[in-house]
Each structure stands twice: as C-alpha cells, then as structure tokens.
Amino acid sequence: MIIITDIDEVLGSLIDPLIRYYNEGYYLLGNFKNPIKNLKRENFTTYSIGKILNITEEEEYKMIQRFSRSPYFKNIMPLENAVESIKKLSEKHKIIGLSDRPNYLFGDSIFWANRYFGDSLSELYLSNGYSKAMYCKKMDADLIIDDKVAHVVDCSENGIRSYLFGNDKKNYWNQNFDESEYDMIERVENWKEILERIESKDL
Numbered sequence: 001m002i003i004i005t006d007i008d009e010v011l012g013s014l015i016d017p018l019i020r021y022y023n024e025g026y027y028l029l030g031n032f033k034n035p036i037k038n039l040k041r042e043n044f045t046t047y048s049i050g051k052i053l054n055i056t057e058e059e060e061y062k063m064i065q066r067f068s069r070s071p072y073f074k075n076i077m078p079l080e081n082a083v084e085s086i087k088k089l090s091e092k093h094k095i096i097g098l099s100d101r102p103n104y105l106f107g108d109s110i111f112w113a114n115r116y117f118g119d120s121l122s123e124l125y126l127s128n129g130y131s132k133a134m135y136c137k138k139m140d141a142d143l144i145i146d147d148k149v150a151h152v153v154d155c156s157e158n159g160i161r162s163y164l165f166g167n168d169k170k171n172y173w174n175q176n177f178d179e180s181e182y183d184m185i186e187r188v189e190n191w192k193e194i195l196e197r198i199e200s201k202d203l
C-alpha cells in the first residue's frame with residue numbers, strides 16, 4: 001500500500017514549540033493589539049495562529065518565518081510512537097511525507113525527517129498550495145493520514161481513504177468534525193491505533 005502522511009501534528013508537533021516561542025517572548029515583538037498572555041494548545045480551535053492572535057496574513061507569515069529561524073523550531077519532536085510505527089509500516093508499505101508547509105522550509109523539513117525517520121520515509125513533498133488529493137492521485141496513494149479536516153474531506157471526495165488524526169483529542173481544531181457522514185474518513189487518535197488498524201486489515 002502507498003500511505004501518505006502529513007508532518008505537522010501527525011509525525012511531530014510544531015504547535016508546542018510555536019506556543020513556547022510566542023509565550024517566551026514573541027508576543028512582545030509582534031504587532032498585537034491585545035496579545036494573549038498565556039497561549040495554550042486549547043486555544044487552537046482553528047489551525048491558524050494568525051486567526052487565534054487576530055493578526056494579518058502578512059504578520060502571520062512573518063511570525064512563522066521568524067519562528068522557523070529560531071532555536072524553538074529545532075525542538076520539533078516526533079509524536080509518541082510515530083518513529084516506531086512508521087518504521088514498522090515501512091517494512092510492508094511505502095510511506096510518503098506530504099506537508100503544506102511553505103516551500104522555504106523544504107530543506108529544514110528534509111533534515112528533520114531524515115533525522116528521526118531516516119529511510120522509513122521514502123519521499124517527502126511540500127504541496128505548495130496545491131490540493132493534497134491531487135498529490136495522492138498522482139502517487140496512487142491508498143491512504144492519507146492528516147490532522148486537517150479540509151485535506152481529509154478533499155481526499156475522501158476524490159475517493160482516497162483518509163485517517164483524521166486526533167492526537168488523543170489534543171488536536172482541538174478537528175475535534176468537532178463529524179466524520180460519520182463520510183465513508184472514506186476514519187478518525188484515529190494515535191500511532192498505536194493506526195498501526196493496529198492497518199495491520200488488522202492485513203493489507
């Protein structure tokens with residue numbers, strides 16, 4: 001099987017170091033009218049730091065760019081069991097990373113993926129604003145694992161089976177989505193569950 005996996009909030013957590021980056025100083029630098037003093041993961045009911053902080057897209061872009069050059073960005077850690085599960089799955093399946101990070105992060109993304117996942121990830125792409133469903137189709141993917149509702153809906157509408165990653169209910173931006181209306185979307189909470197589900201299907 002060809003399995004496509006997202007990076008941020010699926011393989012690793014970008015949000016946790018981003019929250020620390022903001023709380024430990026960035027809120028003083030940015031152009032915030034009423035800055036949130038103690039940003040928490042629970043604030044992310046949408047996966048957009050710009051909307052949460054009520055800043056313009058341009059300011060959000062600048063913030064992510066500064067964050068990516070800071071030591072905090074180097075502290076993106078794999079999620080629990082992600083490394084072991086990807087390694088195990090790669091013995092039987094082809095695993096491809098696909099992220100909608102901006103293109104200037106390609107080098108850093110490759111470096112990070114190699115560092116933690118090595119050969120278990122056979123390829124890595126940044127979708128560059130294109131639909132992930134299009135990538136899945138071009139690569140003949142059988143399954144996509146992603147935390148963003150828009151991506152899994154798009155993929156399922158294009159006939160691609162999708163796992164919506166809940167991260168043990170810590171991915172607050174997708175918690176209220178009702179996947180029961182979609183045949184091709186299943187919710188998964190962690191990597192152990194993904195591994196069990198794929199292995200039980202003996203694909």
Ligand SMILES: [Mg+2]
Nearest residue numbers: 006008009147
């Ligand atoms: Mg993601």
